[in-house]
Amino acid sequence: MPTATFRNLPRAKQEAIITAAVAEFARSPYDQASLTKIVAQAGIAKGSMYQYFENKRELYLYILNMVYAEKRQYLKGVFEDDSDFFATLKRYYRRSYLFAKEYPLYHRIITHYWDYCAEFEEEIKSSRELKANEFIGMLEAAIRTGQANSGINKDAAFFVYHSVGKELIENFLELSQTDQQQHLQFIDQVLDVLESGLRARKE
Amino acid sequence: MPTATFRNLPRAKQEAIITAAVAEFARSPYDQASLTKIVAQAGIAKGSMYQYFENKRELYLYILNMVYAEKRQYLKGVFEDDSDFFATLKRYYRRSYLFAKEYPLYHRIITHYWDYCAEFEEEIKSSRELKANEFIGMLEAAIRTGQANSGINKDAAFFVYHSVGKELIENFLELSQTDQQQHLQFIDQVLDVLESGLRARKE
DNA sequence: CAGACATGTGACTGGGTGGTCACATAAGGA
DNA sequence: TCCTTATGTGACCACCCAGTCACATGTCTG
Numbered sequence: 001m002p003t004a005t006f007r008n009l010p011r012a013k014q015e016a017i018i019t020a021a022v023a024e025f026a027r028s029p030y031d032q033a034s035l036t037k038i039v040a041q042a043g044i045a046k047g048s049m050y051q052y053f054e055n056k057r058e059l060y061l062y063i064l065n066m067v068y069a070e071k072r073q074y075l076k077g078v079f080e081d082d083s084d085f086f087a088t089l090k091r092y093y094r095r096s097y098l099f100a101k102e103y104p105l106y107h108r109i110i111t112h113y114w115d116y117c118a119e120f121e122e123e124i125k126s127s128r129e130l131k132a133n134e135f136i137g138m139l140e141a142a143i144r145t146g147q148a149n150s151g152i153n154k155d156a157a158f159f160v161y162h163s164v165g166k167e168l169i170e171n172f173l174e175l176s177q178t179d180q181q182q183h184l185q186f187i188d189q190v191l192d193v194l195e196s197g198l199r200a201r202k203e
Numbered sequence: 204m205p206t207a208t209f210r211n212l213p214r215a216k217q218e219a220i221i222t223a224a225v226a227e228f229a230r231s232p233y234d235q236a237s238l239t240k241i242v243a244q245a246g247i248a249k250g251s252m253y254q255y256f257e258n259k260r261e262l263y264l265y266i267l268n269m270v271y272a273e274k275r276q277y278l279k280g281v282f283e284d285d286s287d288f289f290a291t292l293k294r295y296y297r298r299s300y301l302f303a304k305e306y307p308l309y310h311r312i313i314t315h316y317w318d319y320c321a322e323f324e325e326e327i328k329s330s331r332e333l334k335a336n337e338f339i340g341m342l343e344a345a346i347r348t349g350q351a352n353s354g355i356n357k358d359a360a361f362f363v364y365h366s367v368g369k370e371l372i373e374n375f376l377e378l379s380q381t382d383q384q385q386h387l388q389f390i391d392q393v394l395d396v397l398e399s400g401l402r403a404r405k406e
Numbered sequence: 407c408a409g410a411c412a413t414g415t416g417a418c419t420g421g422g423t424g425g426t427c428a429c430a431t432a433a434g435g436a
Numbered sequence: 437t438c439c440t441t442a443t444g445t446g447a448c449c450a451c452c453c454a455g456t457c458a459c460a461t462g463t464c465t466g
Contacts, residue, residue, distance in 0.1 A: 034423070044444080149399060190363060195401055198398055198400075238454065251413080
């Protein structure tokens with residue numbers, strides 16, 4: 001969505017703008033982020049920004065797309081071998097955690113995006129539906145191979161994984177100073193709860 | 204936290220102010236809510252508001268306290284008979300749902316409060332800890348009576364219930380037009396997932 | 407009635423925002 | 437060289453906000 005003018009910019013200038021925007025959108029959610037601060041940080045005039053992007057929203061969506069492209073790239077490979085359903089889920093959440101560690105600004109942009117429901121409602125809803133279909137597909141395969149419990153409601157199962165994943169991501173922010181190994185262990189324990197259930201097993 | 208002046212106000216005027224504030228804080232999260240709109244809606248001057256409350260934050264906390272007091276009242280009784288751990292949890296979430304239905308504005312205020320992390324961080328953290336202790340106490344009792352799996356990590360279990368509960372509450376908003384019976388059923392199914400776990404049981 | 411005190415008021419301040427536009431500068435072609 | 441077109445600029449606009457304060461109005465007391 002950026003204009004041709006933006007795409008023809010020298011790389012250094014493009015990157016200055018992107019870096020400034022990433023910093024600001026990581027610092028504050030969309031509505032609190034300040035275009036004025038972004039252009040100041042990037043060292044360009046406000047009018048110039050409006051020659052590169054139609055408005056604040058378009059700039060935001062551009063940055064968001066970039067961030068998500070990076071994350072998709074980072075998570076590529078997690079789903080390649082999905083023979084073990086529960087191992088795949090653990091790989092997914094562990095790798096998401098490592099992404100947050102490696103790209104903390106990108107990670108903050110994503111959490112702000114999910115928090116901020118008012119705008120982007122449709123965008124969030126449609127990407128949620130996509131995730132749901134992927135998950136349910138995997139779950140059905142796991143049921144066929146006897147790994148997963150066939151008695152549970154699939155939508156409910158997705159709902160559970162989705163909400164826990166969302167909250168895990170949010171928590172990664174707060175606990176950023178402590179030990180990484182401890183975090184990964186906690187992720188595993190949370191997923192163990194979802195796998196085993198709270199009711200005692202008499203197996 | 205309101206001043207004596209506010210407490211001495213005729214009941215009708217107090218209620219007009221409270222009603223206006225509730226409506227605005229339900230409409231928008233704290234930082235987007237407009238004091239100007241509240242005083243306009245309540246039919247008082249801005250200066251008057253500052254004789255009743257020190258500032259916007261104090262007004263907000265007053266409303267929030269009121270809302271939570273109502274919710275506590277509403278949920279009273281859910282934990283009275285906690286002999287069946289899983290039944291108690293279902294009662295809790297079902298009743299929370301009914302609260303959201305009965306007091307939709309209060310419900311929105313609460314979800315906005317949880318969404319808005321920037322301010323009120325400490326408040327949220329401490330109330331979360333309180334909830335955690337309650338939950339873990341119940342869980343330990345359930346483990347002693349053999350209802351609950353002793354192998355799982357208790358903090359992880361709380362984390363799971365907390366995040367799922369949070370997301371359930373958020374979802375109640377969106378789905379408000381459809382059938383109530385269907386919602387309650389979905390809540391049960393979600394809790395069944397947490398109870399049974401996704402892994403197949405060979406019992 | 408007069409004076410003291412409590413309460414009510416809304417124009418105003420200072421600060422922020424996203425977005426615009428007349429103008430300045432640079433680039434490129436004839 | 438000159439003219440056209442593309443790009444850069446920042447003062448400015450309209451709007452919103454929380455909070456203040458000099459003043460007006462009401463109320464109670466001596």
